[in-house]
Amino acid sequence: MNILILGAAGFIGTNLTIALAQNTHNQITLVDKDINYFSHIKEYGFNNVVIKESSLDEKEDFRMLEGQDTVYHLVSTNVPTTSNQHISQDIRSNVLFSSDLFEACVRYNVKKIVFISSGGTVYGKESVCPLKESTPTNPISSYGVQKITIEKLLYLYNYMYGLDYRIIRLANPYGPYQRPNGVLGAVTTFTYKALKGEQIQVYGDGTVVRDFIYIDDVIRAIIKIVYGESRHHIFNLGCGYGTSIRTVLETVEEALHIKMDIVYQPARAVDVPVNYLDISRYENDYGKLNPISLEDGIKKTAEFLMRKMI
Incomplete structure (x- = not known):
């Protein structure tokens, strides 16, 4: 299986790569803006992992989507605590980027895209816990608003073009x-x-x-969600x-x-x-x-x- 992980050098991307690369039938391409961030992955010496440096600023960069079965979208340029300070800038760098990405996935016939959303921010502060996937989403940070907007874009691209997707509303991982x-x-x-x-x-x-959920439990669950069978597209993931x-x-x-x-x-x-x-x-x-x-x-x-x- 051909797998592309965007924003791969971070916390989730590193752990996801280590897990997926154990299956030598997987051919994995990792993409991030600075190749120096991949030092942890390089230590493993995986033969089925290719590392590419790209900020995906140009639409030509999306050519790397060609031939990919599964694309993981882990790219994010902000965090919840500061996202309200630069709303317009973050919308351009996250939401518009995601729209371009999904369009490219359709163009290059990607079979499935996986988006890591935020169970910690998309629901807001008025809802009663535990929060279900059907709970209304009224985020109080721009970070959460952007995550929900990207989720809705995925629904739209599925409706218009049949692009298969999974959304993981992740809680607070650590490890x-x-x-x-x-x-x-x-x-x-x-x-x-x-x-x-x-x-x-x-x-x-x-x-x-x-x-709070330990990262090994997160990765194990993500792999089941992405490669298992379900009629659902959106999953909460926490303890x-x-x-x-x-x-x-x-x-x-x-x-x-x-x-x-x-x-x-x-x-x-x-x-x-x-x-x-x-x-x-x-x-x-x-x-x-x-x-x-x-x-x-x-x-x-x-x-x-x-x-x-x-």
């Missing part, structure tokens, strides 16, 4: 190869800072609730229950036997107070997810960080 920079990935960042003895900043009083930031901090301390230096900052307007997902659609179609516990996930993340980053 190996996530950059512990504090911008995304609270669990990974807290674990990293605890190991380094660095101060941890928390926005709000720690009562914000999120659905299916919520955990407060305060509980995450306590679990990090307990798992690592480290007392952390925590400073609480004023809450941010873009942070939805409570968000966790109903994953019954996934489990009805593909079986129980059975994600690992937060404590075990933190321990695995810490082992990776100490081996690779500390």
